[in-house]
Amino acid sequence: MSRKPRDKQMTIDEVVASLENGMTIGIGGWGPRRKPMALVRALYNSDLTDLTIVSWGGADVGLLARAGKIRRLVYAFVSLDTVPLEPNFQRARQAAAIPEVVELDEGMFQTGLRAAAQRLPFLPMRAGLGSDVLVNNPWIRTVTSPYDEGHGHEELVAVPALRLDAALVHLNRADQHGNASYLGPDPYFDDLFAMAADRTYVSVEQVVDTAGLTVDTPVQRLLLSRMMVTGVVETPHGAHFTTCTPDYERDERFQRAYAAAASGSDEDWQAFHDRFLAGDEASYQAAVQAFTEESRKESAR
Amino acid sequence: MSAPTNAPSTRADVCAAAIADAFSEDGEIFASPMGLLPTVGVRLAKLTSNPDLVISDGESVFLGGVPPLGGTDVVEGWIPFRKVFDVIAYGRRHVMMGATQVDRHGNQNISAIGPFAQPRRQLLGSRGAPGNTVGHRTSYWVPRHSDRVFVERVDVVSGVGPRRAREAGPAAARFNDIHRVVSNLGVFDLGGADDTMRLVSVHPGVAVDDVVAATGFSLEIPADVPTTREPSYEELVLIREVIDPKGLRFKEVPHDQHRD
Numbered sequence: 001m002s003r004k005p006r007d008k009q010m011t012i013d014e015v016v017a018s019l020e021n022g023m024t025i026g027i028g029g030w031g032p033r034r035k036p037m038a039l040v041r042a043l044y045n046s047d048l049t050d051l052t053i054v055s056w057g058g059a060d061v062g063l064l065a066r067a068g069k070i071r072r073l074v075y076a077f078v079s080l081d082t083v084p085l086e087p088n089f090q091r092a093r094q095a096a097a098i099p100e101v102v103e104l105d106e107g108m109f110q111t112g113l114r115a116a117a118q119r120l121p122f123l124p125m126r127a128g129l130g131s132d133v134l135v136n137n138p139w140i141r142t143v144t145s146p147y148d149e150g151h152g153h154e155e156l157v158a159v160p161a162l163r164l165d166a167a168l169v170h171l172n173r174a175d176q177h178g179n180a181s182y183l184g185p186d187p188y189f190d191d192l193f194a195m196a197a198d199r200t201y202v203s204v205e206q207v208v209d210t211a212g213l214t215v216d217t218p219v220q221r222l223l224l225s226r227m228m229v230t231g232v233v234e235t236p237h238g239a240h241f242t243t244c245t246p247d248y249e250r251d252e253r254f255q256r257a258y259a260a261a262a263s264g265s266d267e268d269w270q271a272f273h274d275r276f277l278a279g280d281e282a283s284y285q286a287a288v289q290a291f292t293e294e295s296r297k298e299s300a301r
Numbered sequence: 302m303s304a305p306t307n308a309p310s311t312r313a314d315v316c317a318a319a320i321a322d323a324f325s326e327d328g329e330i331f332a333s334p335m336g337l338l339p340t341v342g343v344r345l346a347k348l349t350s351n352p353d354l355v356i357s358d359g360e361s362v363f364l365g366g367v368p369p370l371g372g373t374d375v376v377e378g379w380i381p382f383r384k385v386f387d388v389i390a391y392g393r394r395h396v397m398m399g400a401t402q403v404d405r406h407g408n409q410n411i412s413a414i415g416p417f418a419q420p421r422r423q424l425l426g427s428r429g430a431p432g433n434t435v436g437h438r439t440s441y442w443v444p445r446h447s448d449r450v451f452v453e454r455v456d457v458v459s460g461v462g463p464r465r466a467r468e469a470g471p472a473a474a475r476f477n478d479i480h481r482v483v484s485n486l487g488v489f490d491l492g493g494a495d496d497t498m499r500l501v502s503v504h505p506g507v508a509v510d511d512v513v514a515a516t517g518f519s520l521e522i523p524a525d526v527p528t529t530r531e532p533s534y535e536e537l538v539l540i541r542e543v544i545d546p547k548g549l550r551f552k553e554v555p556h557d558q559h560r561d
Contacts, residue, residue: 108432
């Protein structure tokens, strides 16, 4: 019997096979930054359906919307940043192809994750008051403060907990037990996603020994503890085409190609799908490499 | 390239100075500009009227100095996205956001155009606008003033104007502070009757009638409308040689929007 905590390494297919129709899935990262894209691509190609997706959205939301996977979307924005509007998301919204839409304020979204992470039904905050967030989501209630701090008993938004069946996040490194670190400038909210979820799957650029996690980086970079993690997947370039600083930055050229295909005709999208998305992660990465080499040759000309 | 320093100020320079003025009395708070000219304006304010301003790279760090657009500087703090929400709740922040629509009551929309259930045009989503506007001072920047932006009623209320905040109760109104709207034509505030939009000044070369014609609601117009001040020589040097030597601001407010 090993005296070590258990080995949680999994394949992408094993992660997807563990998910079920109708689940609520949180996706970490932020917009076009450190998204677990390898896992998202596998969801895009899966038979899963009727998903509730909870995300500060980028191409993760776009891809899953395009594949018709989303029954309910919880978001505060969906953007690719250098391409401000996500064309697949835009298209889905304009066709009313996402049956249920919950647009929150960004801070409400964090508060909802916090409430879930703390096993509370809600947490109070000001954000949302007076805005159409409360008009378009009439199920979100307010709560009257039991305390008067000199401003009366304030009526605040009771931000409902965003409980997740599963969270998908992508970090730079993890050990086989699920301790994981981010090496870029921003943790985003991946630990909150993990604690708001019943199960968390973390994909990483590299699986290392536990000792390797802190050999050249400060301990403060360890964002996820193994007690929050169900499965670890090693997927180099698994956040492509979003950022995974310092391993790589956003692939702007590829993002432009994605956005062009997404906002083009059905044939344009089909061609993009066939070239990049139809196969598994290895064939995606190979197709991206070919695309990059082609573009390099073109710009050298 | 940038205009030579002795050239007269361009519309973009005037906008930068007007934006800087919106931050001049904020003291030691986090100034968060969204977009290009707000970034130029905030950096100008930090180099002139308000050196105490706390500025960031727009990504994850507070900058100790004032680099040119796209440049780097000494890091004086860490402000990842999660900490931005802490500062919003803490209140020591002034954001200048974009606005796809703004209405007479200072409500702003960046969510969607048309009915929310099936928008004619889906935009970003409400982002942080609902929280910003009930949390701390908020201003808006509109680079192309038109009656499609300045509308009678916004389709979706992302940013909350003072009247909606008041109607939502003291918890919403306490920290609601819509400070300025700066466009390529003029400067506005919510000082009109019943907290409605009021013209504060028109930029050099712009007539009040131009503003009225480009605004889709009835704007409160004082008897005497001053002209937005021209940047000083020092400010022009800072804008042209320090903050935006590549003239990126002209992508947002082109050269042809000149005073003459």
